[in-house]
Amino acid sequence: MEARKRDDLESEARILCERGDFEGAATVALKAYGAEVYTFLGARHQDRGEQDDVFAQFAEALWKSLPSFAWMSSLRTFVYAVARRTSLYHRREAHRRRQREAPLDGGSVVSRVAAAIRSATTPLERSEVKSRIAELRAELPEEDQELLVLRVDRQLSWLELAEVLRGEDEAPLEGEALKREAARLRKRFQLVKDALRERARREGLIPEDDDR
Numbered sequence: 001m002e003a004r005k006r007d008d009l010e011s012e013a014r015i016l017c018e019r020g021d022f023e024g025a026a027t028v029a030l031k032a033y034g035a036e037v038y039t040f041l042g043a044r045h046q047d048r049g050e051q052d053d054v055f056a057q058f059a060e061a062l063w064k065s066l067p068s069f070a071w072m073s074s075l076r077t078f079v080y081a082v083a084r085r086t087s088l089y090h091r092r093e094a095h096r097r098r099q100r101e102a103p104l105d106g107g108s109v110v111s112r113v114a115a116a117i118r119s120a121t122t123p124l125e126r127s128e129v130k131s132r133i134a135e136l137r138a139e140l141p142e143e144d145q146e147l148l149v150l151r152v153d154r155q156l157s158w159l160e161l162a163e164v165l166r167g168e169d170e171a172p173l174e175g176e177a178l179k180r181e182a183a184r185l186r187k188r189f190q191l192v193k194d195a196l197r198e199r200a201r202r203e204g205l206i207p208e209d210d211d212r
Contacts, residue, residue, distance in 0.1 A: 007031065009059040010075045017066055026063040026110050029079055034059075034117040036154055039082045043149050044087050052118055058086040072172075077160045084164060136199055141164065144192045151189055152186065158182035 009032040016025035038055050045051040062082050069078055137145055150156045150164060162173055162181040173181055 006076070008186070012184045014071060014077055022063060022066045023109055025066050026059070027113050029062060029066075029075055030059060030110065030117060033076055033079045034114065037079060038117055040080070040149055040154065041087060043138075043145055045090075046138075052088075054087055054090045056111070056114055057090060057120060058083045059110050061086045063110050067202060073160070073163055077156070077163055080154070080156065080160075080164045084146075085168060088168060133200060134204075136196060140192065140196065145186075147185065147189055147192060149194075158186050161185050
């Protein structure tokens with residue numbers, strides 16, 4: 001998505017939030033970032049049914065979280081943070097989830113947008129799974145896969161990554177602490193990238209002199 005269009009959508013969502021129209025703001029956020037978040041969740045939840053469940057929960061969580069969003073970061077960063085927390089919550093509470101949570105209202109605007117995004121994203125996902133590079137990435141530890149997806153595929157900045165990947169119980173990072181965590185993630189990313197590139201070279205997937 002072009003930066004100008006993204007800025008316009010984020011401005012629209014913020015105006016809707018200021019008006020108290022959080023369903024409208026969630027709908028704008030889903031239309032802007034829902035497809036990429038759905039693919040991100042697919043990397044964390046290999047089962048398609050589970051991926052769909054988590055995405056539906058994410059859509060509801062996003063809707064409910066917007067009233068407390070202080071706009072200290074971009075909407076995109078906030079969306080990914082909500083998606084990651086939802087994924088972690090799903091895994092931790094899977095055995096009790098159905099008893100505790102009601103499903104997202106099938107008649108709501110947010111629900112319909114989420115369902116449309118799941119349907120539209122499926123063909124793209126199927127083609128990506130066939131790639132051997134994607135298979136190699138899938139063999140990495142989950143935290144390394146997550147870092148690659150958010151940095152390479154979603155192009156989040158290092159500061160945005162530091163915000164999205166902080167622990168659930170950790171306070172928001174600011175100032176020098178945020179910069180230090182961003183630098184740590186950058187070093188970790190380079191190590192993961194180098195290891196993945198070396199494996200790809202050994203399998204003949206990229207030329208020996210490819211330093212990308």
